Ligand SMILES: Cc1cc2ncn([C@H]3O[C@H](COP(=O)(O)O)[C@@H](O)[C@H]3O)c2cc1C
């Protein structure tokens with residue numbers, strides 16, 4: 308599905324449904340505001356669905372977008388690049404953390420190859436949309452051409468639309484790609500204007516020397532960036548194929564008006580791209596958790612999102628999004644099922 312027509316189809320949250328949800332929150336048998344962030348989340352879910360009470364999402368689907376990174380060559384991660392392809396096989400075999408958490412939450416898992424450097428055997432849960440075998444090295448040249456970035460965005464849009472049209476009512480972001488926290492840091496710096504040192508973190512667990520090298524790599528990429536570039540131009544210069552696909556996934560979810568629960572820093576970076584392309588896409592976003600990666604916090608602040616969980620997670624794969632999904636369902640369910648003061652005969656002054 309095309310980016311331009313997708314953006315044109317995304318509208319704002321429904322103000323009437325949100326007003327109805329706020330009024331209803333005030334009449335439910337609880338002190339006003341006592342459910343904290345879940346109350347505002349319920350209001351936003353009503354605005355997204357265009358009705359109050361909003362539907363309770365019961366069929367979550369997580370899409371794990373996988374790709375490799377040319378910047379791996381700069382020594383920014385302690386893990387071998389083959390781990391990307393090996394972990395994709397692990398996802399398909401059902402043995403990774405995301406599979407375990409998805410079984411716990413009753414979520415479907417699909418894996419989307421947008422740019423894994425190695426070959427993958429066909430599998431029913433694998434969608435093969437390889438755009439190229441890994442990006443170019445973002446520290447020395449543009450990671451992607453504009454056409455490659457656009458193609459990856461459109462894979463993400465199509466994945467979201469396809470999952471929703473097949474019955475999913477809540478989309479969860481996932482990622483796999485060794486070295487992808489470097490590209491995520493570069494995107495967060497570019498879209499928020501933050502210094503690379505503030506948004507570059509230890510990823511899978513790097514020592515001080517590697518962190519210094521990783522930060523210098525992000526600085527080099529940012530130094531090359533044309534400040535007048537549009538969001539797709541910025542994405543192509545310093546991003547990754549999975550970040551691009553995640554941006555499209557957010558847009559596709561917003562188009563279909565279902566909540567999109569963000570996982571960690573890779574998804575947060577993708578959401579920055581998506582909202583730069585279409586501000587109204589922000590209405591579909593739910594921050595599943597706050598990643599331990601510093602760029603995650605900066606991105607969520609920029610997006611104005613309050614994370615539902617803050618567990619020090621730094622895995623990716625979609626793990627934090629899947630853990631947060633029951634909270635999103637609970638926020639919707641409250642509006643439909645909690646008794647009102649009148650219906651339950653509970654007094655208030
Ligand atoms: C075994 C393993 C499983 C993972 N699952 C997610 N990631 C996460 O770590 C990677 C990013 O970190 P960095 O930028 O430091 O390489 C991504 O693949 C991300 O999804 C994993 C990483 C490893 C090693």
Ligand SMILES: O=C(O)c1cccnc1
Pocket residue numbers: 488510511570571572573574598599600603620621622623624
């Ligand atoms: O925030 C994340 O999703 C994350 C952090 C570190 C490594 N991989 C993913």
